[in-house]
Amino acid sequence: MEFIDYYKVLGVDKSADADTIKKAYRKLARKYHPDVNPNDKDAHKKFQQINEANEVLSDAEKRKKYDLYGKDWEHGEARQQYYNAQRQSQPFGNGGGQFSYSGDFDDSGFSDFFSSLFGGGAKRSQAKFRGQDVNATLEVQLSNAFHTHQQTFSINGKNIRITIPAGIENGQVIKLKGHGNPGQNGGPNGDLYLTFQLINNTPFKRMNNDLYLSQEIDLYTAVLGGDLTIDTPHGKIKLKVKPETQNNTRIRVKGKGFPVYKSEGNFGDLYVTYTVKIPQNLTEKQRQLFTELSKL
Amino acid sequence: MAAKRMIAVKEFCTHHNLETDFIKQLQHHDLIEMVMVKRTGYIVEKNLPIAEKAARLHNELNVNIEGIHAIFQLLSLVEKKEQEIIQLRRELEFYK
Structure with a gap:
């Protein structure tokens, strides 16, 4: 558990009067209030720290206790002295039991340091507070x-x-x-x-409700045309590749894309881009035929 | 049935320690919708989170109605920009 310098948290001097503390708190609270910083965990945490510092420094009795024991918290003697005093009087009592040393804030919005110094029961008031989102x-x-x-x-x-x-x-x-x-x-x-x-562990890319697939086809299918079967989330579908299909040709398959959110039965489209694979390791016969083709 | 989906302005203001004029001002700035039933003002349930947020900003931060209006407008702008960022990230992911 780390000592928290509440004066530092509010950015005020140790001799600051109540009005200065109030002003400093207001200024910081406006900056870090959860309602003006939605989804910002750091701001929420900072707001909790500010609230805690204000809770202590704006209350004359708590501030006195904090000034007396807070800064020397790590010194065993002062700490023990305070524990003993707390056991006898239980001013804010949490049963005098467990002390956590994580230094973090719990669900109540108070740090372990605060709970140890003022007791777990020392909440701001008995007013109902909505839990944090x-x-x-x-x-x-x-x-x-x-x-x-x-x-x-x-x-x-x-x-x-x-x-x-x-x-x-x-x-x-x-x-x-x-x-x-x-x-x-x-x-x-x-x-x-x-x-x-x-x-995404699929071969498909998704953009909004459409799916995109890059599909290799061999040179002969690209030149002469042919049938192709591909796996899609809708199952296997048959595609007809037109003769003389160019590399990077993109075709659209209507209604075979991703489902439209909360619109049952409606789907985006599937776009298939053909990548023509040039044959490798040609046989002598193939090389001969390609050469003949090139001379036509 | 409809009454179940509304909260009386008076009840809301008592709970949040506010003047009823506060709610009228929120309505004046088009932040919430208020309906009248037999001369009693009600806040529509869907506007309750906005009214509660406005009440918190007013009570905890001393922000006046004009300030609340400005905060709401800026937050709406931030939300819009965040959505744009999400969409742009998706597109970036697509072209990676």
Whole structure:
């Protein structure tokens, strides 16, 4: 557990009066308030620190205690002295039990340092507070995103099973109401914002609802034309390659692309680009025939 | 049925320690929609997150209605830009 310099957090001098502290708090709170910094975890953490510093420095009694014991927290004697005093009086009492040393903030929005100094029960008031919103990322295979499917994941020690509609986009965010951090004093839970990260292990590239595939064809099929069968998420489909097809020719197969999100039965298109493969390791006969062709 | 999807302005303001005029001002700035039922003002449920956010900005940060309006506009702009970035990233990924 690290000592937190609340004066430094608010950017004020140790001799600052209540008005200066209030002004400094207001200024920083405006800058880092979660409502003006959505999805910014650093700003949320900073806001918690500012709130905690204000909670201590704006309260004469807490500030006195902090000034007395806070800076010497790491010195065993002062710490023990305070523990003993706390056991006797239990001014904010958390049962005098466990002290965590992670130095991080817990769900209540207070650091371990604060809880150790003022007790876990020393919350701002008994007012109801909504829990913090939580942001998380969920990896989904592109092949799975082709179908509406269910996926289970774990967050805050809880297993959540959700139905992911076909056609979900990479980077798309959905809100799961009430699955964020728990509220305080009976306040409602925060929400969970889930960002989908699509993992593509297929030969297809996706752009919005369309799929793109690069397909090799041999020289003879490109010149003379022919039939071709390719695997797609819709199953095998047959394509007719026109005679004299040029390298990098792109064809469109309507309705064989990715499903349109929340629009059942609607699909984007599939674009196939033909890459003509020039034959290698020619036999003497082939070389002879190509030479003849070139002289025609 | 419809009443279940609305919250009385008075109730909302009491809960958030606000003057009812605050909600009227939010409506005046087209930030929320307010409906009148038998002379009682109600906030439509879908506008509740906006009203709550505005209440927090007002109560916790002392931001006035004009400031709240500006914040909402800028946040909407930020969100739009973030969506653009996501779309551009997708396109970049495609051409990689």
